[in-house]
Amino acid sequence: MWNRALAHWLAHYRRVWRGTIISGILQPLFFLLAMGMGLGTLVDAGTSGGIEGVDYLLFLAPGILAAQAMQTAVFESTFPVLGAIKWQRQYHAMLAAPLGIPDIVLGHLVFVMMRVAMTSTIFVTIATLFGAITSWWVLLALPVAVLTGLAFAAPVVAFAARQRNESGFNMLFRFIVLPMFLFSGTFFPVEQLPTALELIARITPLWHAVELCRGLALETMTLAGAAAHVAYLVVLAGIGIQLALMSVRKRLIL
């Protein structure tokens, strides 16, 4: 019955999609322009000639793909979830109908994955037109982005369902999402970081997602490497789903 909950979020999205365009599409595009073309020109002109011999724009684009998947997923799993519990209370409406907690949680997560698939597809298309992506292997990076979205969305739903108000979300954005965005390999290889920070960066989910997307887009990924990264994200998603089910149940069933 999760598809019935999904139907709600799709209907809802048809009404609010305009507001998501800025954060979902323009922002990664701006990063691509500012960093890729602005900063990239400097990097490429440097002694190393790009990063690890790759044009900065080509290095950056898959990183942004992964980071955007994270951002879309986190955003869609915070305010809408707390709103569905507390403000507009759509979850309560679903629960009064035949839907159960698993349907509610799964339906919402599938919607988030669809949103990530959407923004990722649009980004990959535009980045390709910009010449920032050149390999057909990037098509495999799309499901990776969706998996990344789920791996972030599920634990964040669990977190959101425990919040009394939105102040926790500011913490989440400021102290988790933003640092990951900056330090998990989106803009530069984590090897550039001091060793301690590099080790931390390598255990963040975003780093695994960035490595996967980049390895595919630059055709440098090995099968074993890919399997390890995918396994990490799948496990995180699995644990996240369990936590999300527990939190939402605890919050809704009194």
Place this chain on the structure above:
Amino acid sequence: MVAQPDDPPLIAARGLTKHFGDFTAVDGIDVEVRRGEAFGFLGPNGAGKSSTMRMIGCVSPPSGGTLRVLGMDPITHGSQIRGRLGVVPQRDTLDEELTVRENILVYGRYFGLPRSVIRERATELLEFAQLSERADELVEPLSGGMKRRLTIARSLVNEPELLMLDEPTTGLDPQARHALWDRLFRLKRSGVTLVLTTHYMDEAEQLCDRLVVMDGGRIVAEGSPRQLISEHSTREVLELRLATDDHELYEAKVSDLATRVEVLPDRLLLYTDDGDAAAKIVHERGLAPLSTLVRRATLEDVFLHLTGRTLID
């Protein structure tokens, strides 16, 4: 649709209990609701009405006792039961960013109904709720009364056998309340079993065939509005306002005129079968009340008698 005696009850609760931590919100109540009835829970805020409704609506597991809804156990068959219920929760759960019609369309999908069926019903229901003109407008700017009517319309999309309404008219102006009552009357006439909670005694009297009076998680009385009034009150009530800050001082001076006297901060209530006669004697005794009012007894009086408190403070 009048219930046959051997018809199984739509709701059967025995010793139904709800704890929140060590607080007992519902304290072992017995309730039976039969098909075609309009049944009410009347009680002040905090009486345990919503907690009871949520248990019956299978969204809150009972802490004790037995509960059967439509002959099934909410613990094991919650989803099946909810599929045949209509629920109007105390607080609206509308999606305010959707249009009026979309709210019904989406809600219908929750019940697995085909789109064509939902579309058809949505049009009828909007007509029923007098919202056709607003059908394609967003919900957010609607008035409270319109939102409430939409919630009721939406709750009917699965053609429920049993409609649960938790304070359907609280917070609405008198006009909106009467409009809603009118819709509920029609539903009742069409054979839908209604279960509603209210702290308005006029609402209970208007709508309910039978009701229970709840206070502090317990049922303190049960019957039809008429029965309850005749059992727990006299036919008439004489309300006396006197030129005093303490009406209690006058209780002894009129207690012989009534079966019972209730002292409120601003007036005395004299329970008597002949209010006019009592009023006449009050004047003869030279008590010189500021005002006298003779009225029929209501459920408010029943509640006052049973609990010593008024329904709305």
